[in-house]
Amino acid sequence: MEPILGALVSVNVGGIRQFDYRGGIATSAIWKSPVSGRVAARGVNLEGDDQADRSVHGGPDKAIYAYAAEDLRWWAQALETRLDYGQFGENLSTEGEIGAGDEIRVVERPNHELSIGDVFRIFTHDRGEASRLLDVAQLSDSWRQWAASLA
Numbered sequence: 001m002e003p004i005l006g007a008l009v010s011v012n013v014g015g016i017r018q019f020d021y022r023g024g025i026a027t028s029a030i031w032k033s034p035v036s037g038r039v040a041a042r043g044v045n046l047e048g049d050d051q052a053d054r055s056v057h058g059g060p061d062k063a064i065y066a067y068a069a070e071d072l073r074w075w076a077q078a079l080e081t082r083l084d085y086g087q088f089g090e091n092l093s094t095e096g097e098i099g100a101g102d103e104i105r106v107v108e109r110p111n112h113e114l115s116i117g118d119v120f121r122i123f124t125h126d127r128g129e130a131s132r133l134l135d136v137a138q139l140s141d142s143w144r145q146w147a148a149s150l151a
Contacts, residue, residue, distance in 0.1 A: 006096025009069055010034045012086030013049035027052040032086030034093075046091055061140035066092040112136045119143075 012032035018025050029050045040047040044059050051058030067090035076083040085093040114136060122129045123146075130150035133139055139147070 006094050008092055009095055010085035010093035011039050011046070012091055012093065013039065013046050014086065014089075015048075015050050016052045029057075030089040032089055032091065034085050049091060059141070061142065064091045066090060066094055069093050069095050110136070110138055112138075 012034050014029055014032040016027055016029045017031060018027050020026075029052045032049070035048060041064060043063070044054065045051065045063050067088050069085070072083050072085070072087065072093065075088075112135060114132060119133065122133065127150050130147040133143060133147035134151060
């Protein structure tokens with residue numbers, strides 16, 4: 001079976017804005033707009049993009065957010081409104097389909113023995129094993145801080 005590949009249909013960036021929220025002023029950079037041409041992806045985000053609160057958005061472990069164009073279309077239909085690329089704060093709007101029999105390629109295998117299931121188990125039940133997470137070089141800073149606080 002010929003694999004069906006997805007495509008990048010839009011690259012979206014945006015800056016920090018202030019807005020009225022529940023009677024006060026808040027800041028966010030959720031508003032993204034499509035840009036043309038190539039965009040540099042360096043450090044903590046895309047060129048021309050920003051995040052208002054890097055404790056929960058952006059940064060080296062969450063620099064680029066992708067969202068499926070199919071899901072955007074679903075929401076537009078459900079909400080009975082037009083939604084543009086970048087409407088959900090995504091930097092990359094993507095297309096594509098998957099199905100039984102499609103090829104799966106392992107492009108990188110981590111050099112540790114922990115699975116996602118192990119991490120979930122440690123997080124929810126076996127916190128005494130949190131120090132095992134510190135041996136994983138690919139662990140994000142936020143997970144590393146959590147594990148270190150328990151080790």
